[in-house]
Amino acid sequence: SGTLPAEFGALSRIRTLYASDNLLTGQLPDAWLGLNSLADLNLGSNRFNGTLPAAWGKGMSALRNISLANNNITGRLPGSWESLTKLLSVELQFNALTGPLPESWSKLTALGLLRVNANALNGTLPASWGAWKSLIGIDVAGNQLHGSLPASYGNWGALYAGVFANNRLSGTLPDEWLNMRGEEVAVTHTLYVKTHTYSWYVTSQGQGAPCGGY
Secondary structure (H helix, E strand, O other), X not given: OEOOOHHHHHOOOOXXXXXXXXXXXXXXXXXXXXXXXXXXXXXXXXXXXXXXXXXXXXXXXXXXXXXXOOOOOEEOOOHHHXXXXXXXXEEOOOOEEEEOOOHHHHHOOOOOEEEOOOXXXXXXXXXXXXXXXXXXXXXXXXXXXXXOOOHHHHHOOOOOEEEOOOOEEOOOOOXXXXXXXOXXXXXXXXXXXXXXXXXXXXXXXXXXXXXXXX
């Protein structure tokens, strides 16, 4: 239990920090931007509140994997995290995050997994995220996202699973999404999209079919 010591920000050589599944409280310290060697951070399933520190985008340059899931974190996804270009996975699901999905996160070109489901995020799906060539999984379900499905996401040739259900999305599945393929075979395993028009399921052969109304 207790809070996170701001003094940990001076531990410039630490590479891994796991403190998940505890009763830790308080806010995430801005001072942790000094953890410039930290590669893996897991603080999931605690009782943290406050916002995601924008300052972390200015110092945690080695960060590869971050999990802050299952807390009580509020506020927006920091645009400054665009500088964390070594990120492979970001797990922020089951919090109380609000605001839009940052266009600037398109710079996270190494990203393989993004989970921001079960929050209160709004706005549209950024077309710029189509630049993610290494993305394997994305889950944005259970938010308040609206608008159409970007055709640019058809560039996610490595996608294995994508979940966009339980938002306020509208329209139909772009033709480009049916071409999510590897070099020789389709690698898209599951893609579930619920819009006001259709629910779609994309098979491992990359073929889309409506599977019922909204």
